[in-house]
Amino acid sequence: xxxxxxxxxxxxxxxxxxxxxxxxxxxxxxxxxxxxxxxxxxxxxxxxxxxxxxxxxxxxxxxxxxxxxxxxxxxxxxxxxxxxxxxxxxxxxxxxxxxxxxxxxxxxxxxxxx
Amino acid sequence: xxxxxxxxxxxxxxxxxxxxxxxxxxxxxxxxxxxxxxxxxxxxxxxxxxxxxxxxxxxxxxxxxxxxxxxxxxxxxxxxxxxxxxxxxxxxxxxxxxxxxxxxxxxxxxxxxxxx
Numbered sequence: 001x002x003x004x005x006x007x008x009x010x011x012x013x014x015x016x017x018x019x020x021x022x023x024x025x026x027x028x029x030x031x032x033x034x035x036x037x038x039x040x041x042x043x044x045x046x047x048x049x050x051x052x053x054x055x056x057x058x059x060x061x062x063x064x065x066x067x068x069x070x071x072x073x074x075x076x077x078x079x080x081x082x083x084x085x086x087x088x089x090x091x092x093x094x095x096x097x098x099x100x101x102x103x104x105x106x107x108x109x110x111x112x113x114x
Numbered sequence: 115x116x117x118x119x120x121x122x123x124x125x126x127x128x129x130x131x132x133x134x135x136x137x138x139x140x141x142x143x144x145x146x147x148x149x150x151x152x153x154x155x156x157x158x159x160x161x162x163x164x165x166x167x168x169x170x171x172x173x174x175x176x177x178x179x180x181x182x183x184x185x186x187x188x189x190x191x192x193x194x195x196x197x198x199x200x201x202x203x204x205x206x207x208x209x210x211x212x213x214x215x216x217x218x219x220x221x222x223x224x225x226x227x228x229x230x
Contacts (some may be wrong), residue, residue, distance in 0.1 A: 087160035
């Protein structure tokens with residue numbers, strides 16, 4: 001069974017640009033969430049989607065957005081990139097989205113903003 | 115306000131001995147706890163979890179203990195192996211009391227080094 005797949009793995013963007021990251025959850029998983037990892041702040045929750053609806057959002061500015069498609073695949077977008085957005089962006093999926101589930105992570109997308 | 119704390123940034127243990135990683139939380143709404151292992155430039159790998167209705171869960175060499183009154187949990191690895199060397203993250207979720215939200219709150223991590 002394939003794990004959580006994230007693309008691209010590595011990317012470099014310039015300040016002011018926007019970026020879109022993709023995530024394919026484990027087959028059959030309906031809940032997809034996104035996290036940002038930076039050396040200073042650790043792993044921080046961005047948002048969670050279930051059945052194409054955003055159920056929960058972390059404390060990030062509106063430049064960070066996401067969506068989920070009917071096949072549970074998800075994308076996140078960061079607009080007007082800032083240097084501080086350089087981070088490892090992790091996607092995670094879980095089966096039923098009912099809580100108390102194991103949450104599985106992908107390998108992450110490394111974003112560098114220059 | 116850090117709701118999940120791992121107060122030891124690092125831990126060094128000899129191969130074959132027990133590794134004990136600790137985690138404290140402040141939010142009494144947390145009712146599901148997970149431990150993840152992470153290597154640099156990779157995503158976290160799930161190790162073991164425990165819900166608030168239990169005080170212990172075992173899976174092979176890994177055991178997690180939960181003390182709800184103290185808001186404290188610990189991960190025991192016995193025996194420790196060099197391949198266990200990684201950063202370990204404790205995560206907590208209010209999932210069962212918030213209608214199924216899968217939001218995780220992570221600690222800052224503890225870097226475990228197991229020496230041969």
